[in-house]
Amino acid sequence: MRDFSIDRKHFFSYSLQASEQFHQVQAFSLTNGTQVLVHAPGVIEFIPVSYRQGVGRHVLYSCGVHGNETAPIEICNEIVEAILSKKIIINARFMVQFANLPAMQSAQRFIQENMNRLFSGAHQPQTNNERQRAEQLEHHTRTFFANANDKSQCFHYDLHTAIRDAAYPRFAVYPYLHDKTYSYSQLEWLAQAGIDAVLLSESPTTTYSYYSSHDCGVHSFTVELGKVKPFGENNMADFALARSALFRLILPIDQAQPFAEAVFEERVKQPQIPVLFRISQSIVRSEADFKLHFSDDTPNFTMFQQGAVLASEYNIEGQCVNTFTAQQEQEAVVFPNANVAIGQRALLTVVPISIKDINVDV
Ligand SMILES: [Zn+2]
Structure with a gap:
C-alpha cells in the first residue's frame, strides 16, 4: 500500500x-x-x-x-x-x-x-x-x-x-x-x-x-x-x-x-x-429482574395508550416493586434496552409537542 x-x-x-x-x-x-x-x-x-x-x-x-x-x-x-x-x-x-x-x-x-x-x-x-x-x-x-x-x-x-x-x-x-x-x-x-x-x-x-x-x-x-x-x-x-x-x-x-x-x-x-417530541419519562433499571412489556423489536416511536404497562421490575423475592406505565395519550417509546446495567436508563418515553409550545428564534 x-x-x-x-x-x-x-x-x-x-x-x-x-x-x-x-x-x-x-x-x-x-x-x-x-x-x-x-x-x-x-x-x-x-x-x-x-x-x-x-x-x-x-x-x-x-x-x-x-x-x-x-x-x-x-x-x-x-x-x-x-x-x-x-x-x-x-x-x-x-x-x-x-x-x-x-x-x-x-x-x-x-x-x-x-x-x-x-x-x-x-x-x-x-x-x-x-x-x-x-x-x-x-x-x-x-x-x-x-x-x-x-x-x-x-x-x-x-x-x-x-x-x-x-x-x-x-x-x-x-x-x-x-x-x-x-x-x-x-x-x-x-x-x-x-x-x-x-x-x-x-x-x-x-x-x-x-x-x-x-x-x-x-x-x-x-x-x-x-x-x-x-x-x-x-x-x-x-x-x-x-x-x-x-x-x-x-x-x-x-x-x-x-x-x-x-x-x-x-x-x-x-x-x-419534522414532527417534534419531548421527553416524558426516563425509566431507569434498578433491579436485576427488569422486564419490558413489549417485544424486543418494537420500533422506536411506537405509541401506547395512557395507562398501558411499559415495564416492571421485581425484587429477589419475586415481588413486583415498580410498574412503569404510559402517563399520557400518545406516549411513545424510544431506545428501549432491558439489558442495561442497573442504575442506567432502560427506556425513554416521548410525547408529541407543537412548535408553538417551545421557544423558537422566529
Ligand atoms: Zn449510533
Missing part, C-alpha cells in the same frame, strides 16, 4: 488500514486552491480558496462514532473523495471525522465502550482507546469552531443509523440547549434532509452533539439516518435526501443545484419541519 501524501485520495481507507502515516499533521493544497489539513487518522479539514479568517460557514460532519453504522460513513467518504478529486469545490470551511476507526474495522458498534457516552469530560480517566479518541475528537472540534467568528454559521451533524426500526425511520436528537432558543432554520434544514422527527432533549448528556452544542456553542444534532446495514448493503435511495442536503451545505449554489434536482420530487413531499 502506498500512502496518502502521494496518492491524495482514499483518505478513509488509509485511515482505516494504515493510520500510522497520519500521526503527524499533513497539509497541502489541491490545484484548485482548496487547502487540505489532515489532523489525525480519520480527521480531515478543507479550507476553500475563498476563505477569509473566521468568516462564513464552518461545517463538521462526524460519522462512525458507532463503528457499524455504515451509511453515513459511506456518504462522508464520498464527499471527502469528491473534494480530493476536485469533482466539487466547496465554499465552506469543512471538517470530516471518521470517529471510531477500530470499531469500523471490526464492524462493531464499539470495542470497549459506547463512544457516544464519552464526551464532555466523560472520557476521563483514559482507560481505553475509545476514551482517548473521544478526547482527541473534542480537541479537534473545539479548535475548528474556535476559529469561527459567528457561531450561528457553525454546524455539527453527528451522523448515525439506528439499530432498530422506527415509526419515524429518520430522526434527530436536538441536544439540551439550557436557556438558548431552538433554531427554526435548523428544523427546516433537517426536514429538507429527510428527517421525519426531532426529539428535544431536556437535560445535559455525554453525547457528542451535546458537547459541541454546549461547549462550542454551535448548531449541533445527533442525526439518525435510517437503519443499520453492513458496508455496501445500504440502499442509497433511502439516504438520498440526507446525502443531497449534506453535499449542498458545503457547496456554492451553482454546484449545489444538481444535488437538489436529483431529489426534488421527494423533497417537495417533505413537511416544513
Whole structure:
C-alpha cells in the first residue's frame, strides 16, 4: 500500500488500514486552491480558496462514532473523495471525522465502550482507546469552531443509523440547549434532509452533539439516518435526501443545484419541519429482574395508550416493586434496552409537542 501524501485520495481507507502515516499533521493544497489539513487518522479539514479568517460557514460532519453504522460513513467518504478529486469545490470551511476507526474495522458498534457516552469530560480517566479518541475528537472540534467568528454559521451533524426500526425511520436528537432558543432554520434544514422527527432533549448528556452544542456553542444534532446495514448493503435511495442536503451545505449554489434536482420530487413531499417530541419519562433499571412489556423489536416511536404497562421490575423475592406505565395519550417509546446495567436508563418515553409550545428564534 502506498500512502496518502502521494496518492491524495482514499483518505478513509488509509485511515482505516494504515493510520500510522497520519500521526503527524499533513497539509497541502489541491490545484484548485482548496487547502487540505489532515489532523489525525480519520480527521480531515478543507479550507476553500475563498476563505477569509473566521468568516462564513464552518461545517463538521462526524460519522462512525458507532463503528457499524455504515451509511453515513459511506456518504462522508464520498464527499471527502469528491473534494480530493476536485469533482466539487466547496465554499465552506469543512471538517470530516471518521470517529471510531477500530470499531469500523471490526464492524462493531464499539470495542470497549459506547463512544457516544464519552464526551464532555466523560472520557476521563483514559482507560481505553475509545476514551482517548473521544478526547482527541473534542480537541479537534473545539479548535475548528474556535476559529469561527459567528457561531450561528457553525454546524455539527453527528451522523448515525439506528439499530432498530422506527415509526419515524429518520430522526434527530436536538441536544439540551439550557436557556438558548431552538433554531427554526435548523428544523427546516433537517426536514429538507429527510428527517421525519426531532426529539428535544431536556437535560445535559455525554453525547457528542451535546458537547459541541454546549461547549462550542454551535448548531449541533445527533442525526439518525435510517437503519443499520453492513458496508455496501445500504440502499442509497433511502439516504438520498440526507446525502443531497449534506453535499449542498458545503457547496456554492451553482454546484449545489444538481444535488437538489436529483431529489426534488421527494423533497417537495417533505413537511416544513419534522414532527417534534419531548421527553416524558426516563425509566431507569434498578433491579436485576427488569422486564419490558413489549417485544424486543418494537420500533422506536411506537405509541401506547395512557395507562398501558411499559415495564416492571421485581425484587429477589419475586415481588413486583415498580410498574412503569404510559402517563399520557400518545406516549411513545424510544431506545428501549432491558439489558442495561442497573442504575442506567432502560427506556425513554416521548410525547408529541407543537412548535408553538417551545421557544423558537422566529
Ligand atoms: Zn449510533
